[in-house]
Amino acid sequence: MLHRPRLLVVFGTRPEAIKMAPVIEALRNYPQIDTRVLVTGQHRGLLEQALRAFGIVADVDLALMGAAATLEGQLAAMLVAIGAALERERPARVVVHGDTLTTLATTLAAHLRGVPVAHVEAGLRSGDLSAPWPEEGSRRVAGVLADLHFAPTPAAAAALRAENVPAAAIHLTGNTVADALRIVRARIAAAPAPADAVAAALARFSGRRIVTVTAHRRENQGETLAGIAEAVARLAERADLGIVVPLHPNPAVAGPLALRLGGSARIALLPALDYAAFVRLMTASTLILTDSGGVQEEAPALGVPVLVLRDVTERPEGVAAGGARIVGTDPARIVAAASALLDDPAAIGAMAVARDCHGDGHAAGRIAAILAAALAT
Numbered sequence: 001m002l003h004r005p006r007l008l009v010v011f012g013t014r015p016e017a018i019k020m021a022p023v024i025e026a027l028r029n030y031p032q033i034d035t036r037v038l039v040t041g042q043h044r045g046l047l048e049q050a051l052r053a054f055g056i057v058a059d060v061d062l063a064l065m066g067a068a069a070t071l072e073g074q075l076a077a078m079l080v081a082i083g084a085a086l087e088r089e090r091p092a093r094v095v096v097h098g099d100t101l102t103t104l105a106t107t108l109a110a111h112l113r114g115v116p117v118a119h120v121e122a123g124l125r126s127g128d129l130s131a132p133w134p135e136e137g138s139r140r141v142a143g144v145l146a147d148l149h150f151a152p153t154p155a156a157a158a159a160l161r162a163e164n165v166p167a168a169a170i171h172l173t174g175n176t177v178a179d180a181l182r183i184v185r186a187r188i189a190a191a192p193a194p195a196d197a198v199a200a201a202l203a204r205f206s207g208r209r210i211v212t213v214t215a216h217r218r219e220n221q222g223e224t225l226a227g228i229a230e231a232v233a234r235l236a237e238r239a240d241l242g243i244v245v246p247l248h249p250n251p252a253v254a255g256p257l258a259l260r261l262g263g264s265a266r267i268a269l270l271p272a273l274d275y276a277a278f279v280r281l282m283t284a285s286t287l288i289l290t291d292s293g294g295v296q297e298e299a300p301a302l303g304v305p306v307l308v309l310r311d312v313t314e315r316p317e318g319v320a321a322g323g324a325r326i327v328g329t330d331p332a333r334i335v336a337a338a339s340a341l342l343d344d345p346a347a348i349g350a351m352a353v354a355r356d357c358h359g360d361g362h363a364a365g366r367i368a369a370i371l372a373a374a375l376a377t
């Protein structure tokens with residue numbers, strides 16, 4: 001039998017699974033490559049939910065969730081387990097995504113074993129190592145150690161060039177989040193909407209404008225998250241709104257949000273939603289408030305105005321295109337920004353235009369073709 005070079009695609013969290021799923025699908029068009037999927041299980045439940053949404057089954061599951069209490073403990077456990085997996089799997093190349101602890105551990109382990117690394121969603125930079133933390137640092141390390149960089153936007157490609165990454169190693173592909181949205185929206189359109197938690201929340205708030213809120217970032221946990229909850233509670237004083245909050249299962253996130261927001265007549269607290277359900281919710285929304293990286297990209301693609309609950313973003317394209325605004329985390333500022341928009345039909349209307357500033361929905365095919373070419377040489 002012909003030797004098929006092995007490609008090991010590695011990730012561990014929900015956003016990585018959603019954004020890598022289209023790449024794994026596209027790689028199925030290359031039977032000459034032995035594509036294998038390794039998950040670290042950094043976020044167990046959310047990861048499985050996202051994988052199910054795309055019908056992907058991991059070939060290797062390191063089941064590392066909760067392996068250690070500290071970030072450095074988790075990193076150490078991952079580094080050792082991924083190193084051992086590389087020894088067993090002997091891939092010709094690994095593919096990592098974005099900026100998670102899994103990305104950092106896999107990049108380091110592969111580097112130490114001399115396995116080349118391809119980095120999907122490379123080159124995003126906030127310019128601030130403390131936000132997003134620790135992700136900005138992890139993404140920069142991958143930028144140093146990878147030899148193939150799939151930049152989602154021209155700004156990301158420019159950031160890599162500015163850091164002396166060789167131009168030939170940088171490929172401007174678009175962000176695969178647009179591919180994931182395209183795939184899931186086609187599926188949503190092809191089937192009747194299920195009678196699920198989203199349908200129930202939309203029925204409960206029928207006749208009101210839907211505002212979707214997500215917050216989970218590590219650097220926002222604690223007092224800042226309590227401030228975000230306070231802002232949402234104040235917005236819920238408006239009779240024209242139905243506010244839907246899918247909760248990240250991390251107790252440090254879900255606890256404070258449920259404590260402040262539970263029991264309000266105009267707020268629905270939902271468990272974390274599967275991807276198709278969450279896309280249906282975003283699509284039904286008049287406004288989204290989020291500190292998430294992925295949601296800040298998806299909202300402009302769907303034409304839903306988004307207020308970003310961060311002080312800086314490594315994803316400035318949505319703001320530049322007019323679909324997103326950075327409002328920070330101060331409760332008074334969040335309420336003022338959301339209210340001003342909700343009360344200004346022209347302003348919110350101008351934001352509510354679908355934009356492809358993060359990608360055209362065909363990034364995964366480009367990435368798979370470049371990976372195939374790299375493996376053939």
Ligand code: UDP
Binds near residue numbers: 216246274275278279
């Ligand atoms: N998401 C989801 N269900 C939810 C909330 C979010 O599927 O209940 C998706 C969302 O569409 C986006 C991704 O999860 O693609 C974002 O993940 P998260 O906010 O955890 O991480 P970040 O993007 O900030 O890294």
